[in-house]
Amino acid sequence: MQxxxxxxxxxxxxxxGDGFAIWYTKDRMQPGxxxxxxxxxxxxxxxxxxYPNEEKQQEAQKRRYSPGNQRxxxxxxxxxxxxxxTYDHDRDGRPTELGGCTAMVRNLNHDTFLVIRYVKRRLTVMIDIDGKHEWRDCIDVPGVHLPRGYYFGTSSVTGDLSDNHDIISLKLYQLTVERTPEEEKRDREVFLPVVDNLKLPGMEAPLEPMSGLALFLIVFFSLVALVFAIVIGVIVYNKWQEQSRKHFY
Structure with missing residues (x-):
């Protein structure tokens, strides 16, 4: 999408303030x-x-930013x-952010663009905001699982401060990508949005299947432990039988 x-x-x-959003969601646009x-x-x-909500709050509370955390x-x-x-407004979405970049896009005299690509479970966002007609990398996240059939949309909001947020055009392109039958089946079986190696609340990370060697070792040592327990049990039983006979005589 361009x-x-x-x-x-x-x-x-x-x-x-405050900004705008581009959406690909299961539900049609609902105010919120x-x-x-x-x-x-x-x-x-x-x-x-x-609008940097987190920065303004920290300034008001006279806290110091760590330079490495500044945006x-x-x-x-x-x-x-x-x-x-839940999107955390007070922290500008930092806890749930997959990636991001600075983009000085206000009050420019030339056209500004962003493009969102989703190819083989890789999400990338690029921007063209310098008037040079060149794309610049902004976000690149592998392992993103997005179901098919969702809705595209855009929304914006202002508060005590305001701006004009003009969406001049949205252009959708279907990319031609070669997929194996396994990849095609795998992509069709995505039912919930998720990102690999990112634990989201309410979703348990799937357990990785054990290798053949690990499974063999577990079975082998389990059998050894079982045999050992049986041998110990037989020895204890024989001792008990022997003690019983001595007491009888």
């Missing part, structure tokens, strides 16, 4: 608190966030939700 957009307004520096759409959604959200806004991020996650 998104042609424009964010503009009178606010200076960070006196603007996450950039104008519902929370606890099923699917993918890509957020163009123009410069406007900021683009992605989130995959299985319906159990």
């Amino acid at each position: 998104v042609h957009f424009k964010i503009h307004g009178q606010g200076k520096k960070n006196l603007n 608190p996450v950039f104008g759409s519902k929370d606890n959604f099923l699917g993918l959200g890509v957020f163009v966030d123009t 410069v806004f406007p900021y683009i991020s992605a989130m995959v939700n299985n319906g159990s996650l």
Whole structure:
């Protein structure tokens, strides 16, 4: 999906808000608190966030940022939700973020674009915001499982501060990708959004199957332990029989 957009307004520096979102979700657009759409959604959200809530709260409380944790806004991020996650506005979605990048997209005189690609369970987001007609990497996440048949959408929200969020066009392209029959079957059997190696609340990570060697060793040592227990049991029983005969005579 290629998104042609424009964010503009009178606010200076960070006196603007709040941003917009691009959605691929199970439900049709429903109003809610996450950039104008519902929370606890099923699917993918890509957020163009123009207001740093976490930074403002920490400034108000006179806390210091660790330099390695700073994010410069406007900021683009992605989130995959299985319906159990809540988008944390106070922390700008940091706890559930799959990846992100800074994108200075406000009040530009040239066209700005972002593109979202999903190929063989790999999610990538690229941006063209410098007026050079060149794509720049923003997000790259392997192991993303997205079901088929969801809805595309976009939403935006403003609060005490405001901006204009213009979605000029959304262009969808079906990519031609060669898949083996196994890959095709595997992709059709995705029923819940999930990301490999990312434990989401409400979803247990599947247990990895044991290798043949591990299974053999478990069976072998189990048999050895069983034989050992039987031998010990026979010895104890014989001793008990012998003691019983001595007591009888």
